Amino acid sequence: MKSQTPFFAGLLCAALGWANPAAALLFDQDITPDVIFGSGNANGGWTVDRNNGVELGLRGKVRFDLASGAPENTFNSDGAGSYSFDAGVPAGQAFNTGTWSVEWSVNTDFQNSGGLVLDDLVYVFGVDSDPGLGTSFSQADIINVIFADHATGDGSTPNGGGTVAANAGQYAAQIASDSVAQNSWRADFLLGGAFDPNLDATYDFYLAAFDANGAPLARTDARIVVGNGGSVPAPGSLALLAAGLLCLRRRARGVSRRQRAARTR
Numbered sequence: 001m002k003s004q005t006p007f008f009a010g011l012l013c014a015a016l017g018w019a020n021p022a023a024a025l026l027f028d029q030d031i032t033p034d035v036i037f038g039s040g041n042a043n044g045g046w047t048v049d050r051n052n053g054v055e056l057g058l059r060g061k062v063r064f065d066l067a068s069g070a071p072e073n074t075f076n077s078d079g080a081g082s083y084s085f086d087a088g089v090p091a092g093q094a095f096n097t098g099t100w101s102v103e104w105s106v107n108t109d110f111q112n113s114g115g116l117v118l119d120d121l122v123y124v125f126g127v128d129s130d131p132g133l134g135t136s137f138s139q140a141d142i143i144n145v146i147f148a149d150h151a152t153g154d155g156s157t158p159n160g161g162g163t164v165a166a167n168a169g170q171y172a173a174q175i176a177s178d179s180v181a182q183n184s185w186r187a188d189f190l191l192g193g194a195f196d197p198n199l200d201a202t203y204d205f206y207l208a209a210f211d212a213n214g215a216p217l218a219r220t221d222a223r224i225v226v227g228n229g230g231s232v233p234a235p236g237s238l239a240l241l242a243a244g245l246l247c248l249r250r251r252a253r254g255v256s257r258r259q260r261a262a263r264t265r
Contacts, residue, residue: 025047025048025049025081025220025221026047026048026049026050027047027048027077027079027080027081028044028045028046028047028077028079029044029045029046029047029048029057030043030044030046031043031046031048031055031057031105031107031182032055032107032110032155033107033153033154033155033156033157033158033180034157034158034159035103035105035159035160035182036151036152036153036157036158036159036160036161036162036180036182037150037151037160037162037164037182037183037184038151038160038184039160040073040160041073041159041160041184042073043159044075045059045061045075045077045083046058046059046105047059047077047081047220047221047222048220049218049219049220050110050218051217051218052217052218053108053109053110053111053113053115053116053217054106054107054108054110054116054121054209054217054218055105055106055107055110055218056104056105056106056107056207056208056209056218056219056220057104057105057207057220058102058103058104058105058205058206058207058220058221058222059075059077059083059102059103059222060075060076060077060083060085060100060101060102060103060222060224061073061074061075061083061100061101061102061103061184062074062075062076062085062099062100063090063098063099063100063101063184063186063187064090064091064092064093064097064098064099065090065091065099066086066088066090066091066099067090067091068090068091069090069091069092069093081221081222081223082222082223082224082225083100083222083223083224083225084224084225084226085098085099085100085224085225085226086099086226086227087099087197087198087199087200087201087226087227087228088197088198088227089197089198094188096188096195096196096197097186097187097188097197098186098187098188098195098197098226099197099226100186100187100224100226101184101185101186101187102184102185102187102190102205102222102224103182103183103184103185104125104142104182104183104185104207105180105181105182106118106123106143106180106181106182106207106209107155107179107180108120108121108179108180108209109154109155109179110155112155115179116179117175117176117177117178117179118143118152118174118175118176118178118179118180118181119143119144119175119176120211120212121143121209121210121211121212121217122141122144122209122210122211122212122214123141123142123143123144123207123208123209123210124139124140124141124206124207124208124210125139125140125141125142125205125206125207126138126139126204126205126206126207126208127139127190127191127203127205128203128204128205129191129194129195129203130203130230131196131199131200131201131202131203131226131230132201132202132230132231133202133229133230133231135204137204142183143175143181144175146168146171147165147167147168147171148165148171148183149164149165149183150162150164150165150181150182150183151163151164151181151182151183152164152165152174152175152178152180152181152182153178153179153180154178154179154180155179155180157180162180162182163178187224191203197226199226199227200226200227200228200229200230200231201224201225201226201227201229201230202223202224202225202226202229202230203223203224203226204221204222204223204224205221205222205223205224206219206220206221206222207219207220208220
């Protein structure tokens, strides 16, 4: 990422009840149209849900090899939504940098049928900060923000061909017209001060999409296993926040109004 927009600082809402319209996830998939962020990033290894014209994908990837510090197109998938990585600080990296990243993809029109665009929906990205076998989720709508450095595009965008906005106005215009958004986030960005790269740990992540009325459309889940994985839940980790989707909808609607105002100036 070029900027570290603090999506999970001051943008937290409750864990949501969820009834997936079709609960079966697809594993080790390619996403559509391709991986459009950065350059040299291979497709494949994604845990995907495709429902209601929406495709959501999550995967883990080696961000820095432990021994060399080099990036890799290595996913270490178990074929069932779990991704395994070395514990420790990679060669040449700062003390709080891990070996792995979480990559996500949203496509609101994966069938290229002239369907929805990005800002038609509300999204929830869930990040588990408990390194044990319990979960402690923070959530944020990662699309309907004032400004983000996601790569965006549509069904014709080629590998590495996404557009990254230079400012808030450009970002607002992109999510009002594009159907695809993707990004790759390092562990230390996602987990902040809660992250210790040397721990044996297990972290869970999810990405969900809802329509403007709060009806669920699609959801995908992925697990990151670091080293030997987590053990017992950390004290208090099973307590989740208590707000809910209404918080995200209100925030998203407020942002949408600001975006529309920005586009008319």
